[in-house]
Amino acid sequence: MSKVLSEFGLLAGATYPFRVLGLFHRNPRLWGYLLAPIMVNLVVGIILYGGSLFWGLQAVDDLTVSLSVWLQGAIASLPAWLGFLTFLATGVSWLLHLLLIFGLLLITGFLLVQFGGLLGAPWYGQLSEQVEKLRTGEVQNIEVGIVRDIGRAILFELKKIVVVVGVGILLTLLNIIPVIGTAIAAFCGIALTGTIICLDFLDSPLERRRLRFRNKLGIVFNSFPASASFSLVCMGLMILPFFNLVTIPICVASGTLFVCDRVLPKLAKPLSGKNSNPPIPSR
Secondary structure: OOHHHHHOOOHHHHHHHHHHHHHHHHHHHHHHHHHHHHHHHHHHHHHHHHHHHHHHHHHHHHHHHHHHHHHHHHHOOOOOHHHHHHHHHHOOOOOOOHHHHHHHHHHHHHHHHHHHHHHHHHHHHHHHHHHHHHHHOOOOOOOOHHHHHHHHHHHHHHHHHHHHHHHHHHHHHOOOOOOHHHHHHHHHHHHHHHHHHHHHHHHHHHHOOOOOHHHHHHHHOOOOOOOHHHHHHHHHHHOOOOHHHHHHHHHHHHHHHHHHEEEEEEEHHOOOOOOOOOOOOOO
């Protein structure tokens, strides 16, 4: 069945967060590697959700009420026969309310991945190594020293910020175009978030091979559409409040499984017939 799915990248990518559960079931000792990341996420999650659910939901309610009042006032000035628009205004208000809550949960989940992943990096690394060893029989890790390792980690985060800010500014400018510009900006915003999430969850095995940031980004794009469906499922799992304390480590493990199945075979091809210890690429 897995061979059949592998031919359909869009379907195959979406299955990896669930495939890894089978790996955990067959290798119960892997569950032990989830405990520390879950505890880290619990601490970070309490802080993030404590702030976002209190202040964020209040801001969402205020914005929705303001829009509803504005729509009701605009409709009141229309002829009586257009009174049916009141129901439309109510529907728009509820839809906006749901979209804003979804956006709030998405942003909070995204921050949980970033901060939880940064603080729990040592344990996520161990989990990823165990998954890779079970899947491929070995773990490749190019040593560069702790100082350079920390420097690479900082640069990785900074480059992600540059991508988010740079693309975010362009998407903000798109909102100048009424309706269609906002729709395009919203779609591209989800695509941008998915790309960053995919980078985060695929990073552990790629970083052990000391690939450059542009190479990692290229792997995400070259793995399309599997990488797109993988990131969308992971996004869905990470926005579930508190449930994501467990699903985020699962997504990290599934990202390693994804790389082992769909990326490493392609990375190995250029090395065939060459020195098995290529020079370490800089970021």
